[in-house]
Amino acid sequence: MSPSLPASGFRERLVRQIVALSEERSQFLDTYFPMPGRERKALDQLLSDYIGAVEKLLQLPDESIPPVVLIGSDVRIAYLNEDSLPASAEWVTIIHPDQAEADENRISFLSPVGKQLLLKSEGEVLTIRTPSGELKVRVESVRHHQDLSSAIESGQAES
Numbered sequence: 756m757s758p759s760l761p762a763s764g765f766r767e768r769l770v771r772q773i774v775a776l777s778e779e780r781s782q783f784l785d786t787y788f789p790m791p792g793r794e795r796k797a798l799d800q801l802l803s804d805y806i807g808a809v810e811k812l813l814q815l816p817d818e819s820i821p822p823v824v825l826i827g828s829d830v831r832i833a834y835l836n837e838d839s840l841p842a843s844a845e846w847v848t849i850i851h852p853d854q855a856e857a858d859e860n861r862i863s864f865l866s867p868v869g870k871q872l873l874l875k876s877e878g879e880v881l882t883i884r885t886p887s888g889e890l891k892v893r894v895e896s897v898r899h900h901q902d903l904s905s906a907i908e909s910g911q912a913e914s
Contacts, residue, residue, distance in 0.1 A: 879894045
């Protein structure tokens, strides 16, 4: 089993997460983007892509599941500098929008950073576009120790 995956119940938690996303999809879309438009369509596509990717991961044997960023994951990202200074890094947790807490590095999977990190793999380098500019980052490490299903279910219960 991949060292980033918890030994007990990981698959069950992922299944509960995608079931919750699927069953609550309309309510979720209505809550965060009640009006038809580009943003709602983009969120609907993000949910489809995420559910499809997780379903594919669930088809793999445990030892073959790559460490990818999922809702509920802790992610260590390194900020890559253009100059010769060493890159700085921090841990963030990708969670449901209702659980976001910037001061605790708990970011929504709907935030600009969260959306762009979702489904990325360890070692992947990407340029994240934010309202304040672009950040070049590398996904250093991904941990899935948190109850992944509660990252969706508790947020939905609060909506």
